[in-house]
Structure formats: C-alpha cells, structure tokens
Amino acid sequence: MYPKIKYRAYTLNNFRDIPQMAALPEALKFDIEVVGHVLPFKANNFVVDHLIDWEAAPDDPLFVLTFPQRDMLQPAHYAEIAGLLRAGADNAELKAAAQRIRLQLNPHPAGQVSHNIPSLEGEPLDGMQHKYRETVLFFPSQGQTCHAYCSFCFRWPQFVGMAELKFASREVDRLIDYLRANPQVSDVLFTGGDPLIMSTRNLAQYIEPLLAADLPNLRRIRIGTKSLSFWPHRFLGDDDADDLLALFAKVTASGRHLALMAHFNHPRELQPEPVRQAIARIRATGAAIRSQSPLLRHINDDPALWIELWNRQVDLGCIPYYMFLARDTGARDYFSVPLVRAWEIYREAYQRVSGLCRTVRGPSMSANPGKVQVLGVCEIMGEKVLQLRFIQGRNPDWVHRPFFARYDAQATWLNELQPAFGEPRFFYQDELEQFYRENLAADHPEDYE
Numbered sequence: 001m002y003p004k005i006k007y008r009a010y011t012l013n014n015f016r017d018i019p020q021m022a023a024l025p026e027a028l029k030f031d032i033e034v035v036g037h038v039l040p041f042k043a044n045n046f047v048v049d050h051l052i053d054w055e056a057a058p059d060d061p062l063f064v065l066t067f068p069q070r071d072m073l074q075p076a077h078y079a080e081i082a083g084l085l086r087a088g089a090d091n092a093e094l095k096a097a098a099q100r101i102r103l104q105l106n107p108h109p110a111g112q113v114s115h116n117i118p119s120l121e122g123e124p125l126d127g128m129q130h131k132y133r134e135t136v137l138f139f140p141s142q143g144q145t146c147h148a149y150c151s152f153c154f155r156w157p158q159f160v161g162m163a164e165l166k167f168a169s170r171e172v173d174r175l176i177d178y179l180r181a182n183p184q185v186s187d188v189l190f191t192g193g194d195p196l197i198m199s200t201r202n203l204a205q206y207i208e209p210l211l212a213a214d215l216p217n218l219r220r221i222r223i224g225t226k227s228l229s230f231w232p233h234r235f236l237g238d239d240d241a242d243d244l245l246a247l248f249a250k251v252t253a254s255g256r257h258l259a260l261m262a263h264f265n266h267p268r269e270l271q272p273e274p275v276r277q278a279i280a281r282i283r284a285t286g287a288a289i290r291s292q293s294p295l296l297r298h299i300n301d302d303p304a305l306w307i308e309l310w311n312r313q314v315d316l317g318c319i320p321y322y323m324f325l326a327r328d329t330g331a332r333d334y335f336s337v338p339l340v341r342a343w344e345i346y347r348e349a350y351q352r353v354s355g356l357c358r359t360v361r362g363p364s365m366s367a368n369p370g371k372v373q374v375l376g377v378c379e380i381m382g383e384k385v386l387q388l389r390f391i392q393g394r395n396p397d398w399v400h401r402p403f404f405a406r407y408d409a410q411a412t413w414l415n416e417l418q419p420a421f422g423e424p425r426f427f428y429q430d431e432l433e434q435f436y437r438e439n440l441a442a443d444h445p446e447d448y449e
C-alpha cells in the first residue's frame with residue numbers, strides 16, 4: 001500500500017555524492033568537512049529530497065538543521081582542523097585534534113552523566129535516568145542513533161563515541177524491577193538517540209515485557225522520536241512498519257497511554273505527504289503525538305514560524321508540548337537565543353494562536369535543578385526583573401514557585417542569571433548544593449547553578 005523506499009545515509013564520507021551538492025561551492029563543502037570532523041553529521045535521502053530547499057542552501061533552515069556550518073565551531077577550532085586537512089594530516093592526528101576540541105564544548109551538560117543514574121539495591125542502573133519523580137528515562141542500547149543528526153543536538157557526544165555505553169541498556173528486567181520498587185513512577189520514556197531507529201522486533205523486546213509485567217503504577221509509555229520528520233517511511237513502507245503500528249495499538253489496547261514525543265523544529269517538516277500519512281497512521285493506533293523543539297537561531301527564531309508550527313501540528317492532530325532553549329553544549333553559541341528574546345518570540349507567537357495550540361509550555365531550560373520556564377520581564381518596586389519558575393524540579397516542591405532574576409538581556413542560560421532584589425542566592429540553591437554533596441564524589445562547582 002505504501003511504497004518501500006530504500007534508506008540511504010549520508011555522512012562525512014559520502015556527502016559529496018548527494019546530487020544536489022554539485023551546485024554548491026567547494027568552499028562550503030570544505031566547511032562541512034572541517035566541522036563534520038568535530039561534530040557529528042548524518043543526513044539521509046528523505047531529508048535531502050523532501051525537507052531541504054536546495055535553492056535556499058546554505059541558509060535554508062533545514063539545511064542548517066542537518067549540515068554542519070562553518071560558524072558552528074569557534075574560529076580557532078575551525079582553523080586548527082582546516083589547517084590539518086589542508087596539510088593532509090593523517091587520521092590519528094585529526095582524531096586527536098577533534099577530541100581536544102570536543103572536550104572544550106561542555107560535552108555533558110546538566111549533570112547528565114553523573115547525577116541522574118538511579119540505582120536498585122545499591123547497583124547503578126546504567127542506561128536509565130531518573131530525575132523527576134514521575135518519569136524514568138530508558139535508553140535502549142539499539143536505539144542510540146538517529147535516521148539523521150540534528151546539528152544542534154545536545155546528545156552529540158554519544159554520536160561521536162564519547163558517551164555511548166554508559167547511556168545504553170538492554171536490561172528491561174531491571175527497568176521493571178525498578179518500576180516495581182518505585183510506585184511513584186507513572187511514566188517510562190524511551191529515548192536515545194531515536195528509539196524508533198530500532199526494528200520493531202527489538203522495540204517489542206522492551207515494550208512487551210513492560211506490558212506483561214502489568215505494573216499498576218505504569219500508566220504511560222512515551223517514545224521520544226524524530227523519525228516522523230527524518231524517516232516517515234518507518235511508519236509507512238518499511239518492512240516492519242505495520243508491525244510497529246500493531247505494537248502501538250497493543251499498548252493503547254492495554255489501557256496505557258502511548259505518547260510519541262515528536263521533534264519538529266520547523267513548520268516545513270510537516271509539509272511532505274509521507275509525514276502527514278505517518279501522523280495519521282500513528283493516531284489511528286490510539287497513540288498521541290506531542291511535539292517539542294528547541295528555539296534555535298538560524299533555524300526557527302521567528303514568531304511567525306512558531307505560529308505556523310503549532311497551527312500545522314494541531315491541524316494534523318499533534319499536541320504542542322514544549323519550547324526549549326538550546327542547551328549549553330556543542331555549537332550552542334551558533335544556536336542560542338537570549339532568554340529575554342526567547343520569551344518575546346514565545347509570547348508573540350502564543351498571543352496569535354488559539355487555545356488549542358496553547359498546550360505548549362516554554363521557553364524552558366533543561367538545567368541542573370530542573371526545567372526552568374522564563375515567564376517574562378516585569379518591573380517590581382523599581383527593579384527590572386525576569387520572572388521564572390520550575391516546570392519540573394529535582395525537588396518537586398520547587399515546581400510553580402515564581403522566582404526572580406535580575407534583568408539581563410544577554411543571558412542565554414540559568415547559570416548566567418543573578419537573583420533579583422539583592423538576594424544572595426536563588427531559593428533552591430542551598431538544597432541543590434546539598435544534593436550534590438550527597439550524590440557526587442567528584443566536585444563539579446561549575447554545576448552549582
């Protein structure tokens with residue numbers, strides 16, 4: 001019924017084979033090569049043929065979303081790799097230089113590696129994270145790559161082999177034991193990479209035992225994915241697409257809510273017919289599709305795009321969920337938008353859509369203490385301040401308590417903000433430090449946001 005399309009990946013080794021590349025200047029291809037030696041890069045034939053507007057490349061936002069850009073590296077870093085390439089350096093030399101540069105790009109933001117790994121009977125559960133009370137993240141080991149890579153992705157270290165194994169698990173039994181021991185957990189979120197890179201058979205090896213365990217607290221299964229946009233054939237003509245949809249239907253028939261946490265960064269991703277068909281097929285299984293994206297300079301830092309993004313999502317039956325701020329890692333200088341500007345963009349867009357689009361929440365930073373939403377700028381007793389609140393907190397009691405930072409038009413992340421009204425610290429900071437003292441052997445003073 002749906003045509004079978006053969007998946008073809010494009011990486012650093014073969015991107016020059018992309019037919020549309022022929023029309024682009026050599027200098028641009030050299031830039032891709034330079035930056036692609038440091039940051040991960042992968043595109044595929046759907047992205048190349050259906051998403052990118054090649055007439056508008058290299059400024060096309062979907063080109064920027066997948067292809068490395070010169071300015072994603074600091075000039076000195078760019079010059080170092082470019083120099084090595086021009087001098088015909090060998091692989092070992094290039095690798096060593098790339099690795100040195102990567103270590104300067106804050107590869108493990110928000111204490112991801114050290115702070116959130118749960119344990120059971122004293123054993124750490126690698127491949128899981130448990131930061132917010134209700135939701136456990138599970139990283140299936142075969143789901144740690146994607147159909148293409150987003151150039152902004154905060155998980156870039158795992159795609160270049162810096163964090164691979166720590167984050168992956170095959171042990172669904174341990175997950176089930178953990179859920180049994182932690183009845184406060186209602187949601188399991190499969191994440192990656194993109195778990196839907198897995199064959200249906202592999203995915204079922206995680207989902208089926210979870211269903212069979214019949215845990216009364218497990219109400220929702222979520223799957224984080226970009227495959228709707230990067231490879232919609234996963235739900236259409238791929239060999240095991242029908243099985244995948246049957247698996248989704250089985251989850252919803254069990255009385256559990258299945259949510260695809262979909263990434264869409266630009267409204268044009270919702271245009272291609274296969275994407276629309278995939279959305280319709282998923283919805284027909286009873287699964288919900290919620291959508292999230294960071295706000296990214298060069299890609300979507302324009303309220304008109306967000307209006308279109310949310311409207312198209314609601315038209316197609318997707319539920320707008322989060323607008324994030326670009327994380328403090330990798331090429332963040334290239335993508336980041338100041339908090340104040342982010343709030344303006346959010347507000348301008350939010351004001352111009354119907355309530356059905358206003359299920360979205362943001363702009364939000366996934367920072368060490370929690371997900372922090374920028375509520376806006378106001379003036380209190382003569383002081384211009386930024387109002388903030390936790391959407392999620394390491395301590396659930398922090399959630400939805402308004403707090404205030406000194407106005408700062410340039411700040412792009414929580415750790416650049418100072419408490420307002422002459423307060424020495426934000427209300428949560430003592431407790432956060434206490435948490436670090438109890439949970440960290442190594443000292444990470446830079447994390448004391």
Ligand SMILES: *Cc1c(COP(=O)(O)O)cnc(C)c1O
Pocket residue numbers: 129131132135136137189366371391392
């Ligand atoms: C965002 C996030 C979740 C899910 O939070 P919800 O607000 O329930 O969507 C869970 N764990 C971590 C670490 C997260 O960053």
Ligand code: SF4
Pocket residue numbers: 145146148149150153154155192193194225226263
């Ligand atoms: S699909 Fe998600 S995990 Fe994969 S590169 Fe993009 S943002 Fe990162």
